[in-house]
Amino acid sequence: YTGIAISLTGSDEIKLAGDGGTVQLEGTSSAPAFKVEGTAKLTLQGILLLGNSGGGEAVQCFVSAPGPAMTIVESTVQGAGGVGISATNCSLTLRRSTIDGNKGGGLNLQNGTFIITNTLIIGNGTKGASGSALGGVNFGTGSSVTFEHNTVLNNLAKNGKVGGIACDSLETIAYSILDGNTFTGTGDQSSNCTLTQTNATTGACSITAQDRPATSATACLDQHTPPINLALDRAGGPRLKGAKADLGCYEVQ
Numbered sequence: 001y002t003g004i005a006i007s008l009t010g011s012d013e014i015k016l017a018g019d020g021g022t023v024q025l026e027g028t029s030s031a032p033a034f035k036v037e038g039t040a041k042l043t044l045q046g047i048l049l050l051g052n053s054g055g056g057e058a059v060q061c062f063v064s065a066p067g068p069a070m071t072i073v074e075s076t077v078q079g080a081g082g083v084g085i086s087a088t089n090c091s092l093t094l095r096r097s098t099i100d101g102n103k104g105g106g107l108n109l110q111n112g113t114f115i116i117t118n119t120l121i122i123g124n125g126t127k128g129a130s131g132s133a134l135g136g137v138n139f140g141t142g143s144s145v146t147f148e149h150n151t152v153l154n155n156l157a158k159n160g161k162v163g164g165i166a167c168d169s170l171e172t173i174a175y176s177i178l179d180g181n182t183f184t185g186t187g188d189q190s191s192n193c194t195l196t197q198t199n200a201t202t203g204a205c206s207i208t209a210q211d212r213p214a215t216s217a218t219a220c221l222d223q224h225t226p227p228i229n230l231a232l233d234r235a236g237g238p239r240l241k242g243a244k245a246d247l248g249c250y251e252v253q
Contacts, residue, residue: 008040027052051080110140131158
């Protein structure tokens with residue numbers, strides 16, 4: 001479906017489910033595919049959401065006071081000319097999903113409750129003097145953050161900005177992998193974040209073409225006993241295969 005521009009206002013609620021690829025929604029050239037306001041609720045599961053190419057967000061939630069809620073599961077947000085998902089004064093649960101190739105950056109999240117787990121954030125943003133203001137993820141003021149078992153790869157930002165994850169208040173980045181995030185070729189994995197059992201050393205995980213650590217990357221494998229609510233990895237495989245879980249969104253061994 002192309003030319004999608006759905007606005008949720010008041011107490012509107014939409015739930016859409018697909019199988020992860022065949023249900024494709026594409027925004028217009030000037031508007032996000034979904035705009036969420038008021039106390040509306042948006043739930044997407046198994047959806048391929050193609051952002052508009054005109055510079056806007058694929059999903060936008062911006063209100064003056066907390067209210068809206070978004071849940072995105074087993075979905076891909078890809079190819080927006082702006083930010084993939086932008087949320088201010090909204091809650092977002094993002095689980096077992098992919099944020100890929102959004103030119104304005106991956107996630108811009110401020111003043112809300114954000115739970116992001118088992119998600120691949122890859123190839124977002126642009127570098128150089130006129131590049132994007134954010135790369136993979138930006139956590140702004142007033143954020144309550146759970147960020148666990150995610151992989152943040154090869155995101156870019158303009159000169160002086162953070163290619164990987166920018167935190168406002170020492171938000172905790174846990175059990176994750178940060179690699180290849182740069183601005184103008186300089187390693188720039190995170191700023192002002194608290195890294196807990198997270199590997200942000202360039203090349204340490206020997207990331208394969210499947211965006212997973214190599215089986216020889218012992219610094220990133222069998223590192224953590226995950227919470228019970230993270231039973232599956234990004235691919236739907238068991239999160240725990242050995243005594244401990246691997247870092248990042250994929251379980252390798």
